[in-house]
Amino acid sequence: AQSVSQHNHHVILSEAASLELGCNYSYGGTVNLFWYVQYPGQHLQLLLKYFSGDPLVKGIKGFEAEFIKSKFSFNLRKPSVQWSDTAEYFCAVTPNQAGTALIFGKGTTLSVSS
Amino acid sequence: ETGVTQSPTHLIKTRGQQVTLRCSSQSGHNTVSWYQQALGQGPQFIFQYYREEENGRGNFPPRFSGLQFPNYSSELNVNALELDDSALYLCASSPTGASYNEQFFGPGTRLTVL
Numbered sequence: 001a002q003s004v005s006q007h008n009h010h011v012i013l014s015e016a017a018s019l020e021l022g023c024n025y026s027y028g029g030t031v032n033l034f035w036y037v038q039y040p041g042q043h044l045q046l047l048l049k050y051f052s053g054d055p056l057v058k059g060i061k062g063f064e065a066e067f068i069k070s071k072f073s074f075n076l077r078k079p080s081v082q083w084s085d086t087a088e089y090f091c092a093v094t095p096n097q098a099g100t101a102l103i104f105g106k107g108t109t110l111s112v113s114s
Numbered sequence: 115e116t117g118v119t120q121s122p123t124h125l126i127k128t129r130g131q132q133v134t135l136r137c138s139s140q141s142g143h144n145t146v147s148w149y150q151q152a153l154g155q156g157p158q159f160i161f162q163y164y165r166e167e168e169n170g171r172g173n174f175p176p177r178f179s180g181l182q183f184p185n186y187s188s189e190l191n192v193n194a195l196e197l198d199d200s201a202l203y204l205c206a207s208s209p210t211g212a213s214y215n216e217q218f219f220g221p222g223t224r225l226t227v228l
Contacts, residue, residue, distance in 0.1 A: 004156075032214045043117075044157075044204070044219040051214035090156050094213040101147060101170055102206075102217060104156030 002027045006091050006105035013081050013112050021076040021108050023091035030096035033074040035065055036104075039087045047089075050074065051096070061085070083114040118220035120205050126226045127195050135190040135223045137205030145169070146188040147217060148180060149204040157204055163188055164210075192225075200227045 007022035025031065032051040036044045048059025055067040065076045074091060088109050092102040119138045127133050139146050145164045149157035159172035163182035177193040186207070192199055202224050206217035 034216075036219075043221050044206075046216045049214070049216060092156075096213055100213045101159030101162055101172060102149075102157070103159065104149075106154070106156045 002093065002095065002103050004091050004093055004103055004105035006089075006108050008108045009106070010109045010111070013110070015083055015112055015114050016080050017112075019076070019078040019081050019085070019110070021089055021091075021110070023074045023076065023105060024072050025074070025091075025093045025103075026072065027093065027095055032094045032096055033065075033067060034092040034094075034102065035059065035063070035074070035076050036090045036092060037087050038090070044090070047076070081110070081112050083112050086110060086112045118205055118207050118218050120203075120220040120223050122223060123221070124224045124226075126228065128228050129195055129197060131195050131227075132191065132193045133195060133225060135192075135203050135205075135225070137188045137190070137207075137220060139186045139188065139205075139207030140218050143207035143209050143218070144186050145208045145210060145215075146182055146186065147206045147208070148188070148190045149206065150174075150199075151202040151204055151222070153201075160190065195227045197227050200225060 005024045034049045035047040050057045058064045090107045091105040094100045147162040148160040151157040161171040162169045166182045179191045182188045202222040204222045205220045208215040208217045
């Protein structure tokens, strides 16, 4: 069965520190990859996605992610975090076929102190 | 552009009862997916509807059922509620059933089963 692993359950950083959140998936075929974010009291919203082309994807608010096919990974990065980045981050994958669902990891809670 | 809306916001039921949750998709979207998010977990796919037809189902028992209406709004019905059904239920809509589409999430319905 397809699955997504997020390595860090809770990450605590100071403002201006760099961020990298790990994500690995298990699926042998072509996939589409997503990072969603849930700010406190808000809906899940898309940070960025990859479905083809340049494996380095840039999203909103200065986030980026790199798809490394050989490692089945899609790690999220940000060079300098802000207090407003405090949120829960979810990695998700869909196999590249119609009618398939998002398979989510368990999420990583990021706490940024000012 | 109106986003995805869900009703009710919160619901308390007792074991064995039945519940109906509602979702209005974003304007122009013909695909709706439902997810269950237990505390501390990522969302888990329940099923997806595309143009009023079920278009994929996750590992949930038949007592979880759904409908999509001609205006693309949707219902999730759960019969014979169990304590483990307590969770946040998320609805997400997308423009088509294509797997690379972003899914737009609603705020969720918090269901508590006593």
